[in-house]
Amino acid sequence: MSQPVHERADATRNRRAILHAAEVLLAEHGFEYVSLDKVAAEAGVGKGTVFRRFGNRTGLLRALLEERALLLSEAIATGPPPLGPESPAEVRLPAFLDALAELAAGNIVLLAAHERACAEDKYTDPTYLRWHAHITDLLTRSHPDLDVDFAAHALLGMFDADLVRHIVDNGGPERLTTSVRSLTTALLRSAPAPKP
Amino acid sequence: MSQPVHERADATRNRRAILHAAEVLLAEHGFEYVSLDKVAAEAGVGKGTVFRRFGNRTGLLRALLEERALLLSEAIATGPPPLGPESPAEVRLPAFLDALAELAAGNIVLLAAHERACAEDKYTDPTYLRWHAHITDLLTRSHPDLDVDFAAHALLGMFDADLVRHIVDNGGPERLTTSVRSLTTALLRSAPAPKP
């Protein structure tokens, strides 16, 4: 719709160019090489433009991760079982962690860059918060006896970029999936189930 | 030859001064304020001296953490039960994690600084490696069916500086201890016992 709040065409074009440039640099050179000067140069825009769009380095990497996590977000919000809201919590949680493992294994470099950039305030990152809220929600239903806030953070700790890299480099993506699954089933199996 | 390898008296004095200055700055201003220029100034030495002693920022913070973790290292290596080698693995592991929780809760700022500084190569940090090796060793005895390498990293993930800060700020050190303990007992209780 043509609301008074329109993003100008060049602004849109530049935002896309910047995101694309950041992805290219990340993929080609690793996260340590990706300074915002270089992103701006690669995107063919000025440095100020990058900062106006994304605020700072953190904002840029958050936007990138959010983009990559979009499908998963939709799947848990409105998708079909086992990720979607129709399944019971006991099914959704392992399915969600499986999906996270797959996402993490496929985006190690981005994950590492994001982690470094958001180190200061991990707990305000929208993607992280969404994941945490989702786990918290599921755990509250299935394991109300736990400190679900802490447990959710601890579970997300399994997707620490360095750990993911270490595991995937020594055993491939399957090892990550398998290990995550066996650790979580062990954990969840043992906690007392809620009484009806 | 009578010990050709002597550390000069001024070198020793400066090393202590630097470590002390770093602790003071960390305690008084938080980790973001602690640049190596400031540490050098606070210690009353030149910047070059800091780098000659510790190599780089990472080295300085590793040395600090190692110092704070010294008592725990001794306790697990040669101390009395339940931390020491006389106890069975099923007892030592929870005891060790309890001790880590206490250590972490009491050194949040150092932990955060160390984590930022070592982000690049967490898995080469001597203190982290020692802790990981200890957990791996204990798990191998008590739960050989697990991916013990992964599980040890995941357990150490509970002591992520941001998580520790979050939990301690909202519930005090007791909440950290309690949550760590309940999560680990849940996990360890459930895993199948080793087959004879």
Add this chain to the structure above:
DNA sequence: GAACAATCGGACTGACAGTCCGCATATTAC
């Protein structure tokens, strides 16, 4: 097509990690 606001670009700033080398001093030999 003119007026206007949104956007652009890149020079500039300040801070930091890490290097380098001439100078100072602790230690040793005598």
Add this chain to the structure above:
DNA sequence: GTAATATGCGGACTGTCAGTCCGATTGTTC
């Protein structure tokens, strides 16, 4: 005590980076 020497010292210097700022430019509206 003094001289020789090696060890350590200090801080100026470099290169890089995140983030700011403002005159120039360009898209949009009427």
